[in-house]
Amino acid sequence: MKDKFYNYIVALQDSITSQLESLDGKAIFREDIWERPEGGGGKTRVIENGDVFEKGGVNISAVHGALPKSMQSYFGVQEADFFACGLSLVLHPINPFVPTVHANWRYFEMYDKEGNIVDQWFGGGQDLTPYYLFDEDALHFHTICKQACDKHHPDFYTTYKTKCDEYFYNSHRQEARGIGGLFFDYCKASEEMSMEQWYNFVTEVGDSFLNSYVPIVERRKDLSYSKDQRTWQEIRRGRYVEFNLVHDKGTLFGLKTNGRIESILMSLPPTVQWVYDHHPEKGSEEARLLCVLNEPKDWIAS
Amino acid sequence: MKDKFYNYIVALQDSITSQLESLDGKAIFREDIWERPEGGGGKTRVIENGDVFEKGGVNISAVHGALPKSMQSYFGVQEADFFACGLSLVLHPINPFVPTVHANWRYFEMYDKEGNIVDQWFGGGQDLTPYYLFDEDALHFHTICKQACDKHHPDFYTTYKTKCDEYFYNSHRQEARGIGGLFFDYCKASEEMSMEQWYNFVTEVGDSFLNSYVPIVERRKDLSYSKDQRTWQEIRRGRYVEFNLVHDKGTLFGLKTNGRIESILMSLPPTVQWVYDHHPEKGSEEARLLCVLNEPKDWIAS
Numbered sequence: 001m002k003d004k005f006y007n008y009i010v011a012l013q014d015s016i017t018s019q020l021e022s023l024d025g026k027a028i029f030r031e032d033i034w035e036r037p038e039g040g041g042g043k044t045r046v047i048e049n050g051d052v053f054e055k056g057g058v059n060i061s062a063v064h065g066a067l068p069k070s071m072q073s074y075f076g077v078q079e080a081d082f083f084a085c086g087l088s089l090v091l092h093p094i095n096p097f098v099p100t101v102h103a104n105w106r107y108f109e110m111y112d113k114e115g116n117i118v119d120q121w122f123g124g125g126q127d128l129t130p131y132y133l134f135d136e137d138a139l140h141f142h143t144i145c146k147q148a149c150d151k152h153h154p155d156f157y158t159t160y161k162t163k164c165d166e167y168f169y170n171s172h173r174q175e176a177r178g179i180g181g182l183f184f185d186y187c188k189a190s191e192e193m194s195m196e197q198w199y200n201f202v203t204e205v206g207d208s209f210l211n212s213y214v215p216i217v218e219r220r221k222d223l224s225y226s227k228d229q230r231t232w233q234e235i236r237r238g239r240y241v242e243f244n245l246v247h248d249k250g251t252l253f254g255l256k257t258n259g260r261i262e263s264i265l266m267s268l269p270p271t272v273q274w275v276y277d278h279h280p281e282k283g284s285e286e287a288r289l290l291c292v293l294n295e296p297k298d299w300i301a302s
Numbered sequence: 303m304k305d306k307f308y309n310y311i312v313a314l315q316d317s318i319t320s321q322l323e324s325l326d327g328k329a330i331f332r333e334d335i336w337e338r339p340e341g342g343g344g345k346t347r348v349i350e351n352g353d354v355f356e357k358g359g360v361n362i363s364a365v366h367g368a369l370p371k372s373m374q375s376y377f378g379v380q381e382a383d384f385f386a387c388g389l390s391l392v393l394h395p396i397n398p399f400v401p402t403v404h405a406n407w408r409y410f411e412m413y414d415k416e417g418n419i420v421d422q423w424f425g426g427g428q429d430l431t432p433y434y435l436f437d438e439d440a441l442h443f444h445t446i447c448k449q450a451c452d453k454h455h456p457d458f459y460t461t462y463k464t465k466c467d468e469y470f471y472n473s474h475r476q477e478a479r480g481i482g483g484l485f486f487d488y489c490k491a492s493e494e495m496s497m498e499q500w501y502n503f504v505t506e507v508g509d510s511f512l513n514s515y516v517p518i519v520e521r522r523k524d525l526s527y528s529k530d531q532r533t534w535q536e537i538r539r540g541r542y543v544e545f546n547l548v549h550d551k552g553t554l555f556g557l558k559t560n561g562r563i564e565s566i567l568m569s570l571p572p573t574v575q576w577v578y579d580h581h582p583e584k585g586s587e588e589a590r591l592l593c594v595l596n597e598p599k600d601w602i603a604s
Contacts, residue, residue, distance in 0.1 A: 030578075046578045046579075055578070172563055238570070241543060245543070256474070261474055265544075266578050268540070272575070274567065274574070276350060276564060
């Protein structure tokens with residue numbers, strides 16, 4: 001399973017970066033290959049200063065070795081060996097009408113002293129962070145997420161949509177980071193779902209990513225925008241930074257376990273503003289976004 | 303003691319904000335008075351878009367009530383009542399040759415069920431974060447810090463300078479946030495120092511603040527700078543954000559105990575950049591700063 005999923009993310013990284021390069025039309029991804037001293041490594045691909053994407057990364061990594069102390073206490077286990085691999089991406093477009101997107105699909109194995117697998121699971125998801133809200137974009141993104149889920153289980157979309165709203169939440173601001181999507185973790189073999197079936201589900205979601213996002217980018221990337229709209233985008237990007245540095249388990253985990261800092265923090269937006277006590281005008285499009293972020297919405301009426 | 307120190311910070315806030323307004327020459331501080339539902343409140347004063355200060359805050363607060371659960375475990379105590387007051391300031395100048403400064407002086411009391419003081423202490427410090435390093439500025443700042451310390455104890459400067467270097471450290475970057483200053487905490491009555499003597503020490507440091515910083519601002523505020531130097535400042539401000547959101551106990555504490563978010567996050571810089579894997583040119587002034595941040599320096603040869 002580990003080789004199968006690793007091969008999947010290697011191919012997925014290639015197809016995602018090549019299609020994003022075509023979409024951007026100007027910038028190409030720069031690749032950094034890195035090694036982890038304790039075992040494994042990764043391929044970081046970063047795009048900057050494109051015509052569409054101001055900054056973004058589509059990274060894969062596969063690491064293994066002794067489970068770090070901090071992970072032992074996090075998972076509530078003793079000393080063990082582990083393997084983890086995944087693809088992680090964040091895209092920050094220039095145009096404030098194009099939403100930021102984040103996605104991650106990962107696989108984890110733990111071993112006993114003899115090297116037998118004692119635990120294994122998938123995790124991941126994808127979520128959208130608009131600066132201006134086009135209902136049709138939100139509906140499109142969630143529809144693609146739901147279609148991928150529905151092929152595997154009738155409850156998955158609702159369950160993982162709710163988990164996503166709960167996870168990507170800036171509790172100190174009492175608002176969601178964005179309009180959500182899917183979030184799943186610890187997807188383990190059960191009577192209902194074998195690991196093979198989980199693999200089929202996770203790769204279905206991964207395969208749906210470009211369909212969920214690219215049409216939105218195409219619709220919005222050439223809309224003209226004002227300096228004020230750009231300022232609003234940069235202020236909202238500040239909330240993105242706050243979430244990633246204060247709440248995001250993956251980021252904090254990487255920072256505290258000696259991960260490759262630049263690969264982890266490629267998720268941070270290129271230009272950001274913090275304005276003291278900023279509030280959008282009542283009745284404005286900016287205020288409408290905040291209303292939706294204050295209370296997660298069911299985009300697909302059931 | 304609590305009234306005495308509170309009156310001190312009220313007067314200090316006035317003198318600091320009025321002198322910073324004169325120094326800026328354009329912007330004035332906007333005042334927001336807020337109340338904490340559980341008891342107490344504060345006076346937040348923020349300056350934005352000045353001729354010298356792009357953003358800054360000089361805030362006081364005095365809060366009291368039942369010690370929040372998170373603070374109980376932090377201090378390792380059971381249920382108790384507390385009182386805490388302090389002044390907190392951060393100034394982000396426009397000109398990349400003018401350093402950012404942070405300072406905080408605070409007093410804490412804990413009570414038993416009968417309302418008797420069972421514990422009380424002072425804490426605080428001040429530290430400088432330059433974007434370009436002028437040795438004479440660093441020497442000036444540390445000299446004023448040392449002079450204030452030396453009046454109260456021959457060991458204070460060395461002890462609190464070292465603590466400052468240890469505290470304001472971005473461990474995930476393996477570099478200091480800035481060039482340090484003073485950091486002290488849990489300053490409690492002992493055979494050597496009564497609370498009265500600690501009060502005299504802390505207020506001496508507070509009183510020295512303007513002398514430690516204003517002459518540096520005056521020397522550097524009118525130097526001309528390039529767009530690249532401004533970009534460097536914004537990239538370095540990103541490290542400031544990383545420290546405050548990932549490592550700073552005060553910030554995280556405030557965010558997790560329902561503090562007034564805008565007063566806490568006024569510390570974040572106004573405009574910030576994150577550039578993937580940025581490294582300054584070898585031998586440049588930017589590279590020289592990083593060398594010093596990689597290994598804290600003794601600014602005052604003893």
